[in-house]
Amino acid sequence: MSSPSSADGGRLGVALLGSTGSIGRQAVEVLERHADRFRVVALATGSNGAELEAQARRLHPAVAALADGDAPLDLPAGTTRAGGADALEAMATRDDVDLVVVGTAGVVSLRPVLAALRAGKVVATANKETLVAGGHLVMAEAGARAAERAIVHAGDPLASPLAWLRPIDSEHSAIWQCLVGEPRGAIARLVLTASGGPFLDATPDELAGVTPARALQHPTWTMGAKITIDSATLANKGLEVIEAHWLYDVGYDAIDVVVHPQSVVHSAVLFVDGSLKAQLGTPDMRLPIQYALTHPERLPSPATPPDLVAAGRLDFRAPDESRFPALRIARQAGRTGSRASAALIAADEVAVARFLDGTLDFPGISRLLEVAVTRFGEGADQAPDVDSLVALDREVRAAFATGPIGRPA
Ligand SMILES: NC(=O)c1ccc[n+]([C@@H]2O[C@H](COP(=O)([O-])OP(=O)(O)OC[C@H]3O[C@@H](n4cnc5c(N)ncnc54)[C@H](OP(=O)(O)O)[C@@H]3O)[C@@H](O)[C@H]2O)c1
Structure with missing residues (x-):
């Protein structure tokens, strides 16, 4: 990490990509609250010029x-x-940028993230494509930066890949927080919690009739439209399983998903001695965003602390992959490799957009995912370079932009 400029009172220079989205606006709030530590150097967004x-x-x-x-x-x-x-890329690699915060949706941030890591910038990312499609690339870069620091001083906080590629997603932040101070070899299993979305108990017939308006009503989190629909199909949890695999270098057989409707336990780690360590909090993305920015320090935040007595009870159950097949499809894509995962996440973006514009029914989202992974995800090269990933993303989107979605052959 380049040293923060002393001319600027030692504040870290921040480039925020996707500043007008759900994550971006909350990141702005965190950065403003801690303006004594951070100076926003660069802002980038898609089309919302007014914001x-x-x-x-x-x-x-x-x-x-x-x-x-x-x-x-x-x-x-x-x-x-x-x-x-x-x-x-130019913004993410500026000399006066120390930290790149990624709140963009889609594959657009993959090149900037790689360039930033190569230039010695710390990256805090909420973006799923960074890890789902590019996990093999970004973790290699983060690992290289960590190894360079370890040569100089093994106890350097930056001698860990997670100090370079920092997760913002609440589940991965929870696992990261559980792992602080724990030896890597002590992990037995990762446990990702899922709210289960608004249709946790819906029958297959009810799921077939789900409307976009209904699916956009998440029971516990307030998020962007895409991720809210992904929560309703459990595709989001499938993507998170793939992200967890890359972030924590844990095999797919050792990553569990547990439905926890109250969204208080954000995720947990089971250690080899049988101890299960979890991180709890109210559903508020400002907390994991801030943790990614200030790690290893903790600072006061506006998040309301969880009240266990008021909560009264916390429920857990196994996910039903027959009613929510996206979780199974994603896990399988992850096992196949990065080409399959990249096809999956590109297909998911098209599928959700089509569901929202009324050209695909709710079960059609999972159908489209399965067809896309089968058609585009197979092949020998399961560790594509960034050009191939961007080309694949374009190809998958074009293939499913219109037309009926049948079952995979
Ligand atoms: N929302 C959450 O609570 C949450 C939680 C965990 C993980 N995530 C993940 O975080 C990512 C962002 O989610 P979100 O809900 O914040 O999405 P969002 O509300 O749709 O925001 C996306 C942001 O990316 C910007 N953008 C789009 N195209 C761009 C481009 N070519 N260059 C620069 N910026 C561009 C958008 O700009 P315009 O609005 O101006 O078009 C917007 O600022 C997703 O991968 C999501 O899965 C989100």
């Missing part, structure tokens, strides 16, 4: 980028506009 302008007026970044290059953008004095295909 980007408002953020730039509050945070005064050196640079701001809107993917929609033709749209007008009224930035304050001192903030320049970045553009072009390489804008995110």
